[in-house]
Amino acid sequence: MIRTYIADNEPRFLEELFSLIRIPSVSSDSNRKSDMLRCAERWKELLLSAGVDRAEIMPSAGHPLVYAEKIIDPQAKTVLIYGHYDVMPAEPLELWKSAPFEPEVRDGHIFARGADDDKGQSFIQAKAFEFLVRHNLLRHNVKFILEGEEEIGSPSLESFLEANKSLLQSDIILVSDTSMLSKDLPSLTTGLRGIAYWEVEVTGPNHDLHSGHFGGAVANPIIVLSEMLAKMIDERGRVTIPGFYDDVEELSPEERAMIASIPFDEDAYRKALDVEELRGEEGYSTIERNSCRPAFDVCGIWGGYTGEGAKTVLPSKAFAKVSTRLVPHQDYNKIAQQFCDYFQSLAPKSVKVEVRFLHGGHGYVCPIDLPAYRAAERGFEKAFGRRPLAVRRGGSIPIIADFERVLGQKTILMGFGLESNAIHSPNENMPLDLFRKGIEAVAEFHIAFDELVK
Amino acid sequence: MIRTYIADNEPRFLEELFSLIRIPSVSSDSNRKSDMLRCAERWKELLLSAGVDRAEIMPSAGHPLVYAEKIIDPQAKTVLIYGHYDVMPAEPLELWKSAPFEPEVRDGHIFARGADDDKGQSFIQAKAFEFLVRHNLLRHNVKFILEGEEEIGSPSLESFLEANKSLLQSDIILVSDTSMLSKDLPSLTTGLRGIAYWEVEVTGPNHDLHSGHFGGAVANPIIVLSEMLAKMIDERGRVTIPGFYDDVEELSPEERAMIASIPFDEDAYRKALDVEELRGEEGYSTIERNSCRPAFDVCGIWGGYTGEGAKTVLPSKAFAKVSTRLVPHQDYNKIAQQFCDYFQSLAPKSVKVEVRFLHGGHGYVCPIDLPAYRAAERGFEKAFGRRPLAVRRGGSIPIIADFERVLGQKTILMGFGLESNAIHSPNENMPLDLFRKGIEAVAEFHIAFDELVK
Numbered sequence: 023m024i025r026t027y028i029a030d031n032e033p034r035f036l037e038e039l040f041s042l043i044r045i046p047s048v049s050s051d052s053n054r055k056s057d058m059l060r061c062a063e064r065w066k067e068l069l070l071s072a073g074v075d076r077a078e079i080m081p082s083a084g085h086p087l088v089y090a091e092k093i094i095d096p097q098a099k100t101v102l103i104y105g106h107y108d109v110m111p112a113e114p115l116e117l118w119k120s121a122p123f124e125p126e127v128r129d130g131h132i133f134a135r136g137a138d139d140d141k142g143q144s145f146i147q148a149k150a151f152e153f154l155v156r157h158n159l160l161r162h163n164v165k166f167i168l169e170g171e172e173e174i175g176s177p178s179l180e181s182f183l184e185a186n187k188s189l190l191q192s193d194i195i196l197v198s199d200t201s202m203l204s205k206d207l208p209s210l211t212t213g214l215r216g217i218a219y220w221e222v223e224v225t226g227p228n229h230d231l232h233s234g235h236f237g238g239a240v241a242n243p244i245i246v247l248s249e250m251l252a253k254m255i256d257e258r259g260r261v262t263i264p265g266f267y268d269d270v271e272e273l274s275p276e277e278r279a280m281i282a283s284i285p286f287d288e289d290a291y292r293k294a295l296d297v298e299e300l301r302g303e304e305g306y307s308t309i310e311r312n313s314c315r316p317a318f319d320v321c322g323i324w325g326g327y328t329g330e331g332a333k334t335v336l337p338s339k340a341f342a343k344v345s346t347r348l349v350p351h352q353d354y355n356k357i358a359q360q361f362c363d364y365f366q367s368l369a370p371k372s373v374k375v376e377v378r379f380l381h382g383g384h385g386y387v388c389p390i391d392l393p394a395y396r397a398a399e400r401g402f403e404k405a406f407g408r409r410p411l412a413v414r415r416g417g418s419i420p421i422i423a424d425f426e427r428v429l430g431q432k433t434i435l436m437g438f439g440l441e442s443n444a445i446h447s448p449n450e451n452m453p454l455d456l457f458r459k460g461i462e463a464v465a466e467f468h469i470a471f472d473e474l475v476k
Numbered sequence: 477m478i479r480t481y482i483a484d485n486e487p488r489f490l491e492e493l494f495s496l497i498r499i500p501s502v503s504s505d506s507n508r509k510s511d512m513l514r515c516a517e518r519w520k521e522l523l524l525s526a527g528v529d530r531a532e533i534m535p536s537a538g539h540p541l542v543y544a545e546k547i548i549d550p551q552a553k554t555v556l557i558y559g560h561y562d563v564m565p566a567e568p569l570e571l572w573k574s575a576p577f578e579p580e581v582r583d584g585h586i587f588a589r590g591a592d593d594d595k596g597q598s599f600i601q602a603k604a605f606e607f608l609v610r611h612n613l614l615r616h617n618v619k620f621i622l623e624g625e626e627e628i629g630s631p632s633l634e635s636f637l638e639a640n641k642s643l644l645q646s647d648i649i650l651v652s653d654t655s656m657l658s659k660d661l662p663s664l665t666t667g668l669r670g671i672a673y674w675e676v677e678v679t680g681p682n683h684d685l686h687s688g689h690f691g692g693a694v695a696n697p698i699i700v701l702s703e704m705l706a707k708m709i710d711e712r713g714r715v716t717i718p719g720f721y722d723d724v725e726e727l728s729p730e731e732r733a734m735i736a737s738i739p740f741d742e743d744a745y746r747k748a749l750d751v752e753e754l755r756g757e758e759g760y761s762t763i764e765r766n767s768c769r770p771a772f773d774v775c776g777i778w779g780g781y782t783g784e785g786a787k788t789v790l791p792s793k794a795f796a797k798v799s800t801r802l803v804p805h806q807d808y809n810k811i812a813q814q815f816c817d818y819f820q821s822l823a824p825k826s827v828k829v830e831v832r833f834l835h836g837g838h839g840y841v842c843p844i845d846l847p848a849y850r851a852a853e854r855g856f857e858k859a860f861g862r863r864p865l866a867v868r869r870g871g872s873i874p875i876i877a878d879f880e881r882v883l884g885q886k887t888i889l890m891g892f893g894l895e896s897n898a899i900h901s902p903n904e905n906m907p908l909d910l911f912r913k914g915i916e917a918v919a920e921f922h923i924a925f926d927e928l929v930k
Contacts (some may be wrong), residue, residue, distance in 0.1 A: 234871030238771025317692025417688030
């Protein structure tokens with residue numbers, strides 16, 4: 023029945039999704055405030071038409087949130103669905119094959135910024151809900167909360183949760199914002215990494231200098247920044263921040279064995295990225311490195327002359343955006359301070375260094391014996407024909423840990439993305455096949471939830 | 477007489493100079509081709525009105541050159557004056573107190589891109605010539621050649637010189653494109669550093685990745701580039717390129733003593749740059765480091781996300797613009813290859829590295845017993861009231877070495893800049909006082925030249 027419903031309604035589903043995608047809701051861009059509001063309003067309309075009793079746009083310290091609910095019975099269980107309507111910047115634009123905010127279906131994929139992360143995936147939740155409502159299959163309450171600041175670290179969400187605890191009261195939280203191992207290997211995410219993100223600024227001389235007149239006598243801030251960044255990872259691939267590994271939970275032999283059993287073709291992974299060699303922490307496999315171990319990355323760097331041709335300048339400043347991915351038990355607040363102290367300590371007296379902590383979030387682990395987790399397994403099994411693997415992933419959804427702490431509930435991460443969906447990259451996409459199976463899996467989750475969660 | 481002439485004509489001089497400055501002749505910007513031509517044409521007009529017999533715009537492989545001459549007598553000696561009409565980009569624009577291409581006089585200084593380098597200084601040459609012509613004091617031939625590619629390394633000049641050897645035949649070459657030790661310490665530049673300039677590109681994965689999904693498992697090209705750049709200078713402040721110092725002429729004890737005698741307040745220098753410590757090659761003084769010793773600088777760096785806010789990306793590429801300043805006897809072609817080989821050798825297998833050599837130029841030394849050099853000394857003495865010091869400078873005018881090799885003549889570097897003129901930087905300026913003294917010094921050079929050079 024659900025499959026027929028999806029097939030019959032697909033043209034409408036796509037038109038609705040595309041209407042969301044066409045609004046460039048880039049949360050990090052301060053020029054996009056009106057687009058953010060437009061996108062929230064469009065979500066409100068779509069949730070109302072999907073069957074909620076009530077939907078509203080709620081202000082926060084930053085971009086507004088969309089709240090919606092369908093209350094079947096105040097005494098019934100409640101599923102709180104979280105998603106986000108903001109997207110990453112689309113740059114570099116020249117690498118997109120079609121315009122990032124003009125969705126296009128090619129070869130069975132929807133191509134657009136947000137096609138997966140997270141407009142596409144949140145929309146899957148909305149359409150599964152719509153199916154249940156229209157067929158009178160919903161036996162529990164459903165609440166939706168869609169925020170507009172996930173891609174900038176959800177700075178306003180925690181206080182929003184604190185202020186709206188009773189409104190957001192639930193028995194489980196459901197999120198579609200993660201990916202599966204592969205198209206044919208459905209998986210549920212049971213762990214996420216935390217994050218801490220900083221911008222650093224290294225100042226040498228107080229103005230740009232002629233590199234001929236000063237070069238050799240005055241510290242070059244780009245070279246100093248390079249030296250400092252080069253010190254952040256040692257020869258064994260370990261982050262050098264003192265105390266960084268103190269709270270890292272080492273993987274048990276059992277968990278390592280389970281990870282080793284996940285089908286993974288390292289050669290294909292390497293070739294897909296077109297790199298001759300991978301690189302990471304000594305003593306850990308690639309999957310361990312990108313999901314269960316902490317990591318240090320430089321997300322951006324700039325300074326001096328970056329235009330066409332050659333300008334001989336000894337610049338005044340150099341900047342970098344740096345981040346660490348953290349594992350459960352690492353406290354991002356503690357890491358934030360440790361990095362700040364350490365990075366300052368690396369600075370020679372020939373420069374001044376500023377470290378600005380931009381945002382952070384804790385990691386998360388979900389126990390696989392939770393009844394709601396088993397309902398999610400059943401949903402995947404119905405849609406994909408096989409039981410999903412339980413895997414820890416390397417990405418961060420810092421607010422999942424906030425949900426647990428503030429709202430007191432665990433989160434089930436029913437994500438339908440693929441690594442090839444290129445989220446945060448040019449040509450982000452969502453295979454239509456997964457879009458359909460996602461709606462089916464979520465609908466089946468709700469049905470199984472009523473049976474398994476008493 | 478010359479001082480009266482300068483005072484009487486100053487308003488006109490400034491109007492003429494400003495008409496050159498207002499044309500944004502940024503040679504590195506391919507969108508500025510028509511401005512380049514407009515600037516060359518304006519120079520032609522101004523040289524004709526200053527008194528040359530003939531002026532024309534001559535094509536080259538790149539931006540055109542302006543050639544002009546006044547032939548008093550084919551048998552007489554000839555002074556060839558070189559300058560350049562192109563300027564550096566004005567970025568970062570927000571740091572300018574007045575618009576870079578709208579010259580403004582404030583506190584006795586002309587503020588504008590090109591006020592010194594090299595529109596202001598070349599214009600000094602033109603006005604000294606004008607004075608001599610109008611007062612019938614010129615006893616030798618004068619030729620002018622103004623190029624439009626100095627700031628991008630004069631890629632077309634060498635073949636232009638080769639093709640126009642007889643047209644450019646002279647007995648000495650005169651250039652105003654350098655600076656003095658200070659306002660009260662006139663000096664003539666007797667040495668220049670060479671240069672080699674590259675752009676490097678480090679590619680990790682073939683597209684930008686989500687740093688959560690891949691961070692820790694895939695080499696980050698910004699970190700790899702930082703590590704490679706950090707290896708370029710060792711703990712003693714020496715460039716690590718193998719063979720880099722092979723041809724470096726060590727300073728003689730006599731020359732070091734002369735350099736040590738130059739009045740130099742290191743504390744004031746440090747404070748003017750607002751740095752707590754200077755940094756450079758162990759065992760050498762600041763003046764030696766920035767003028768007589770080779771140096772390695774990174775002029776620009778970029779990669780990944782550099783916009784507002786936080787984007788969690790593991791970028792595909794990182795870039796840097798790097799340069800070395802070379803001393804006489806270091807061959808930039810050899811260094812170009814040495815750097816390329818060495819930088820490639822530093823690359824781990826997890827990335828691909830491309831090195832693009834952008835341009836290079838040889839260093840230069842002028843003997844201080846040359847009669848034309850003594851004429852220049854006399855010019856300075858008349859204008860500034862004291863004999864100029866002979867100093868080597870850290871900047872590069874690669875074509876000075878080309879002049880010697882192709883045209884067979886030494887160059888006298890009569891520069892009237894100051895370090896505080898901020899060339900290549902925001903708020904470039906020229907003190908009016910030096911502008912006036914420059915015209916006087918050049919006019920007196922020509923008069924002394926007739927006496928000293930037989």
